[in-house]
Amino acid sequence: MSLSAPPSETGDHRLVLIGAPASGKGSQAKRLAKKLGIRHLSTGAVIRDHMRRKTELGERCRDTMNEARLVPDEIVMEVVASEIGNHHGGYVLDGFPRTLQQAEMLDDWLDQRVSALTAVISLEVPKEDLEQRVLSRVVCLDCGYPFRLGERVTSVDQACPECGGQLGQRADDNIGMFHQRYGEFEAVTVPVIDYYRRQGLLQTVDGGQLPDEVFTEIENLLDLQPSRS
Template structure:
């Protein structure tokens, strides 16, 4: 049976790293809405031009636009998935619930990655992303000359990875996404995960959490 997960958490909590790893381990599709939007901006597409000024202000895209983008992506999936960056508001969470219900599908878990704010700031300073394949990680993970370990592209800091950018996005997260956390907790699908520890060891712990929550052997 196809499994469906969403990853929630503040900026730099590790959603991209852990989302890709979880999807790989379980054979699921993976989508980072942030990476998708940044690619659109770099390509100069219609979506990119609409999104660019909003992203420059470190704000979330309007719910109507994000739901439209996600509805199109979800409709193209034939199996399970892991979503990183959606839903980020109650409107988006309700859209996803209705989309799944209309197709007799369900969300298996909303996983909240919890990391103290001071740790998030430390990660921001080390975080890099590859513009070619959208791999993201830490500077020490790069292969010589700042090369991406996945495709060999030249990786570097994201444009929004500044202290001011982080503070703005963290404020947006608290205002819009914390209510989503409460929404899923009330529906008994929220799984809290300590993501402040070593991200490499987190992969095994997260997989264990997911399997245990579904009655599978860890």
């Protein structure tokens, strides 16, 4: 028996999903994790949870956040290591690595564990389409159900079709915030995409399609059995 980290089982998926704000990567990551029975790790959600519970890590994140409310790369890497370090199955990382430094830290960490990513999937959506999604996004303030204007609801003044509650637009959905986050994505995350392209790990998916079509394309590139015929 080896004392080093056990090699992963055949067919284990160790994935990274990358996409711009509003690209739909969060919901695709969740769906993919469910289909493969692997861990979905959204670093943003984990960090927010630590901060809410005021854990030692959460307090450290809060203390070291910069003006853009970003947690330093070292601490984000620590969060990832603590979440998947003792986890022997596959995983899909969502929201990480978002900087080139994080990508390099992840590689070093994986090297030490004699492990490697199996694929990096980039959801590509034109900026104008993302903008349109942000503008048309509506959420129920009571039950949290997300809608898009023009689908089941046509106005934010309507009652929620799910629970009859009041609809509203998410505070972080305003277009100014979108432009700021998109600018950050171009500046810090696009180099991460190039980094993985040079490693030969990158797979690109047309994220402008309907969610089901995007998912089917992901299934195909990972050689998975289709969910629907």
